[in-house]
Amino acid sequence: MRNEAVAGKKNGHTARIVSLLLTLTLLLSHASFFMSCSSNDGIFRLEGRFRNLNQGEFYIYNADKGWKDTIAIRDGRFTYEIGMSDTTILALIFPNQSEIPIFACSGADLQIKGDASHLRGTEVEGTEENEEMTAFRLRAAKMTPPEISEEAGKYIMGHPASPVSFYLLQHYFLLSPEPDYPQAKKLCDAMLKATPANGTIVRLNKQLTSLAASPVGGKIPSFKATDMNGKTVNNSLLKSDVNIVMAWASWNYESKNILKAVHKLQKKNADKIAVVSICIDASASQARLMFKYDSISWPNVCDGKMWQSPVIQKLGFAAMPANFIADKKGKILCRDLTTVKAIEEKIQSLLDKK
Numbered sequence: 001m002r003n004e005a006v007a008g009k010k011n012g013h014t015a016r017i018v019s020l021l022l023t024l025t026l027l028l029s030h031a032s033f034f035m036s037c038s039s040n041d042g043i044f045r046l047e048g049r050f051r052n053l054n055q056g057e058f059y060i061y062n063a064d065k066g067w068k069d070t071i072a073i074r075d076g077r078f079t080y081e082i083g084m085s086d087t088t089i090l091a092l093i094f095p096n097q098s099e100i101p102i103f104a105c106s107g108a109d110l111q112i113k114g115d116a117s118h119l120r121g122t123e124v125e126g127t128e129e130n131e132e133m134t135a136f137r138l139r140a141a142k143m144t145p146p147e148i149s150e151e152a153g154k155y156i157m158g159h160p161a162s163p164v165s166f167y168l169l170q171h172y173f174l175l176s177p178e179p180d181y182p183q184a185k186k187l188c189d190a191m192l193k194a195t196p197a198n199g200t201i202v203r204l205n206k207q208l209t210s211l212a213a214s215p216v217g218g219k220i221p222s223f224k225a226t227d228m229n230g231k232t233v234n235n236s237l238l239k240s241d242v243n244i245v246m247a248w249a250s251w252n253y254e255s256k257n258i259l260k261a262v263h264k265l266q267k268k269n270a271d272k273i274a275v276v277s278i279c280i281d282a283s284a285s286q287a288r289l290m291f292k293y294d295s296i297s298w299p300n301v302c303d304g305k306m307w308q309s310p311v312i313q314k315l316g317f318a319a320m321p322a323n324f325i326a327d328k329k330g331k332i333l334c335r336d337l338t339t340v341k342a343i344e345e346k347i348q349s350l351l352d353k354k
Helices: 012-028 128-140 145-158 163-174 181-194 199-213 253-268 285-293 310-315 340-353
Strands: 002-005 043-051 055-062 067-074 077-083 088-093 099-104 109-115 118-125 224-226 232-234 242-248 273-279 322-326 332-335
Touching: 043 067, 099 118, 099 128, 099 163, 118 128, 128 145, 128 163, 145 163, 145 181, 163 181, 163 199, 181 199, 199 310, 224 310, 242 253, 242 310, 242 340, 253 273, 253 340, 273 310, 322 340, 332 340
Parallel strands: 043 109, 242 273
Antiparallel strands: 002 067, 043 077, 055 067, 055 088, 067 077, 088 099, 109 118, 224 232, 242 322, 322 332
């Protein structure tokens, strides 16, 4: 099996998937969710069979470790094994860019059944979590987006301690085109009540509290941090016509692309655009190299605490890409634009009004 580092430019859809799974696995790797694994032999196993597909390949991403494998299908079947010690979420990425989340842990032995002409109907069996996720996906395939969100909310309220609920909360309420932070907070409160000792849920609940306190139309939260050059960063730096605060990471391609796009616009409109960025990396080394190479001079915070960074939690950033744009008075005009096109169009529309 070919194992490659995740590198190179991905299209927006795949980058979004990787972002989602990376956010989830960073949190789940420290979570205390119970997973119904059969043993603890250090091996995760996956076997599959696809009708109407003699041979081909697709990818399986382990965003927690930052790599992908290519899974080859021969005579409609495949097998995949990998050493694993922690609970994580893998993502199967098919050639049509559809994806299926896989709840994986040591000792799990999963079976996948599908039809190449209808990949959305693919079934995953072997553990309770994967079977419940499969059942949800199959129900959701027949629903409208509002119905899916409603169904996800019902599942979470009925299974607040399940890792599937954590995935659904992120996928349908935080990473949707129109995030529903109030509903996410309500659902997270139920999850916290069911698992009060779960540090993952505690941290997410704090982030959602911050998001609820700084919604679109609200004010930029008061914050204070130290940038990579040892200088103080706070709200006083955000007094321009257009003010942008964003989180990014060296492992998240879409967030880096957004960073570069904002830099290009900021260079042309230095007197109208103010930017503060926060790097989620565990070390500032990559951030320093990128800022030096691209000659980016605005303040960049990288304290090495990743999602536990006080400034990240204060600003209510919960997933990648994360950002908000505010006006001269500090009023938040939009949050969490996820593509270069979206953020470029928003910034340009604000500049055109001046």
